Amino acid sequence: MAGDDVVVRLQGVRKAFNPGLPSEVEVLHGIDLQLRRGEFCAVVGPSGSGKSTLLNLIGLLDRPTAGTLAVCGQDTTHMDDAALTHLRGRSIGFVFQYHHLIGAFTALENVMMPMLGDAGFPTRAMRERALELLGRVGLNHRCDNLATHLSGGEQQRVAVARALAMRPAVLLADEPTGNLDTRSAEVVFGLLRDVNREQGTAVLFVTHNPALAARCDRTLEVVDGLVNPQAAVAG
Numbered sequence: 423m424a425g426d427d428v429v430v431r432l433q434g435v436r437k438a439f440n441p442g443l444p445s446e447v448e449v450l451h452g453i454d455l456q457l458r459r460g461e462f463c464a465v466v467g468p469s470g471s472g473k474s475t476l477l478n479l480i481g482l483l484d485r486p487t488a489g490t491l492a493v494c495g496q497d498t499t500h501m502d503d504a505a506l507t508h509l510r511g512r513s514i515g516f517v518f519q520y521h522h523l524i525g526a527f528t529a530l531e532n533v534m535m536p537m538l539g540d541a542g543f544p545t546r547a548m549r550e551r552a553l554e555l556l557g558r559v560g561l562n563h564r565c566d567n568l569a570t571h572l573s574g575g576e577q578q579r580v581a582v583a584r585a586l587a588m589r590p591a592v593l594l595a596d597e598p599t600g601n602l603d604t605r606s607a608e609v610v611f612g613l614l615r616d617v618n619r620e621q622g623t624a625v626l627f628v629t630h631n632p633a634l635a636a637r638c639d640r641t642l643e644v645v646d647g648l649v650n651p652q653a654a655v656a657g
């Protein structure tokens with residue numbers, strides 16, 4: 423297996439909540455998977471099977487209880503929280519089912535948020551990058567609108583622009599179209615697909631929509647905390 427273009431690698435990853443307590447529950451039971459640069463991969467499976475838990479681990483929002491996880495070639499096992507935050511900021515973009523924009527900020531300000539980083543104040547370069555991204559998602563005419571004044575589909579397009587701000591190698595999209603009407607879902611899916619093809623961004627796209635899953639390069643099926651091995655290796 424080629425190693426250089428692997429942007430996410432999980433080996434024997436397990437995740438238990440409340441470990442060591444009577445309420446302990448293991449949700450992921452030993453996941454092996456690789457995601458390569460440029461792959462657009464659907465993540466499907468029944469409700470409660472562990473899809474979001476898996477994405478939260480890959481997004482470095484939570485830690486495995488066993489196994490190894492490497493992102494962009496870096497083994498995260500012994501990283502402290504600061505190192506995880508740094509790696510996450512440089513490598514991962516997130517789009518969630520609910521956009522999580524800051525309603526009192528404009529579209530432009532929301533897209534600039536991830537770029538503020540340590541500097542903490544906006545620069546002209548950040549503003550220009552945010553304008554470019556809003557143009558990319560077809561919303562330059564909305565840049566000065568408050569997020570709360572945008573439609574659901576527009577808000578999700580701003581969320582996509584924000585997720586791309588740091589040019590992530592990996593985009594994690596957890597049911598990004600789940601709350602949208604068919605037309606807006608198509609626009610958001612098309613945007614993710616275009617970005618994937620143009621920039622080689624690897625995408626994990628959680629969906630309950632079989633028609634959208636069928637349009638991805640491959641499908642990971644999560645069932646009872648395991649990834650279907652056939653689907654995981656299928657091209």
Ligand SMILES: Nc1ncnc2c1ncn2[C@@H]1O[C@H](COP(=O)(O)OP(=O)(O)OP(=O)(O)O)[C@@H](O)[C@H]1O
Nearest residue numbers: 439440447449467468469470471472473474475476
């Ligand atoms: N913090 C937590 N503490 C305890 N159990 C949790 C926690 N987070 C998730 N779970 C449990 O882990 C299991 C998997 O949840 P997860 O959200 O990953 O499923 P999912 O496949 O994304 O579901 P859906 O399709 O409904 O979004 C569920 O049984 C859930 O109740």
